[in-house]
Amino acid sequence: MINIKHLVVTVISVFLALAMGILIGIQLESHDLIFKQQENLIEQMETRFDKLNKTRENLESEIKMLTDANETNITYINRIFPDYIKEKLNGLNVAIVETTDDYSYADLRNVLKESGAHITSIVSITNKSLDLSEDAKEVLFQFYEEREKLVDNKQDACSLIVGSIIDAMILGKSFEDIQYLTENGFLHTLGSFEHSIDYVVIAGGSKEASEKINLIDLPIIRELKRYSIPVIGVELSSVENSYIDLYKREKISTVDNVDSIIGKTSMVLVLEGREGNYGIKESAESLMPVLNQEEE
Structure with a gap:
């Protein structure tokens, strides 16, 4: 079963x-x-x-x-x-004012010489005036007081230095001031202040933000304009803290890439009379001046 x-x-x-x-x-x-x-x-x-x-x-x-x-x-x-x-700036007397210790503008001198310009003087302003001790400031003030140039003790060292630079460059005086400031590390100078000036190139920019542009650059620009001396502001394309926009606000010509061939050409053309704001940064109105038809 x-x-x-x-x-x-x-x-x-x-x-x-x-x-x-x-x-x-x-x-x-x-x-x-x-x-x-x-x-x-x-x-x-x-x-x-x-x-x-x-x-x-x-x-x-x-x-x-x-x-x-x-x-x-x-x-x-x-x-x-x-x-x-070559020879674009023949007979033009140009002074250079360098307001930064951070960057070198030595190449500008070669460009100006190649273009035929006569560099009357070069003034490099160090950072010493920005961080003076009270004792050093007192010594500086005493020097100016002895020369009857100290209005009051509320003046800052930078305004005294700017005044001496303008007096020497534009008015042909205060040479003893320049010598004193050079010997004491406030300035480095080359050339002569005995020639009249047709144009001033002010070269700035810095690695860090500071009050130097307000204490040095802008007062120099305003004084030059007061004496009707044309001025152009320049800087390298690589500066970390740009001065160009503030220069532009002073209604002067600017070139923000003067380390390049295009920037150097722009600078020469501005000195020749083609004013404007040129370069590669936001403040620039165009890359470079428009060339004459026969040059294109």
């Missing part, structure tokens, strides 16, 4: 075996599918990598072409620049 219990167990076992077989089959099939998907993904990544590598090579080639072309242009510009500015 058939044992029902045994039959049920057998049927269940068969179905379980069948289910396990199906499950294993599905897993094997899924594994193959996943493997194929991974293979496809790897192939796609390799294809994309090849395209990116090709794009990189094309970009590198293009960059090299542009770099070579730029170097050629720079070489060309550097070679024609001296001929372009």
Whole structure:
């Protein structure tokens, strides 16, 4: 006689075996599918990598072409620049006032000389006047008091120094003041103050914000304008604390990239009479002065 219990167990076992077989089959099939998907993904990544590598090579080639072309242009510009500015400023007496210890403007002198300008004097104002001790300030005030130039003790050292510079550059006096200020580290000077001045180049900018522009630069600009002496404010394109915008507010011409060939050209053209605010910073109205038709 058939044992029902045994039959049920057998049927269940068969179905379980069948289910396990199906499950294993599905897993094997899924594994193959996943493997194929991974293979496809790897192939796609390799294809994309090849395209990116090709794009990189094309970009590198293009960059090299542009770099070579730029170097050629720079070489060309550097070679024609001296001929372009030659004798443009013949007979012009120019004084330079450098108001920063942070940057060098020695290259300006070569440009002005190449253009035919006569550099009458160079005054570099150090930072010493900004952080004088009370004792040092008293000594400075005593010097000016003995020369009857101290109005009152409320005057600051910078206003006295600015006054001496203007007296020497514009009025041809106070030479003893300049000598004293130079010997005591307030100024560095070159040239002579005995010549009349047609134009003043004031070169500023600093690494850190300070009151120097308000105490030195702007008073000098205002005094020069009071005596109707044209003035141009310049600085390097890389200065960290720019003075150009404040110069511009004084209604003077400016060049904010005077370390570049374009900036040097702009400076020469401004001194030639093409006033404006030129350069690469936000305060600039255009990159450089418009050339005359015959120069283009």
